[in-house]
Amino acid sequence: MMIDPKAGLGNLATQQSQRGNNRVAENRANQADAPANPVDSVNLSKEALSLKKLEDNIAKAPVVDQDKVASLKAAIADGSYKIDPERLAERILGAEGI
Structure with a gap:
């Protein structure tokens, strides 16, 4: 990744923040696709x-x-x-x- 000398490190922090927000949105979308209440069961002998x-x-x-x-x-x-x-x-x- 290149840092724009004009923008400085502030631009880097903004880009990282945007990536983090994108990951959160992706996680929420993936959770929405999953079944609401998955059920596990165990049968003992x-x-x-x-x-x-x-x-x-x-x-x-x-x-x-x-x-x-x-x-x-x-x-x-x-x-x-x-x-x-x-x-x-x-x-x-x-x-x-x-």
Whole structure:
């Protein structure tokens, strides 16, 4: 693009503004040609619906089993909770993959 030395940079700004206005007008015309309310739809399989239901049920489940916690607290408090050291060691080793 050449800049007219007589007009200076003001002419350049005017040309750019006119191009921008033309683009806006073109976009509006293109939008007018598009359907007013395009509709998208999705159909989920029975398996997907079942998985969603399971996911919702899991989300509602409590993270901590309060009944188990209460029974363990009571057993520790009254001295009836016993630890099997061999079982504990096996489970630690199993968790470590040994």
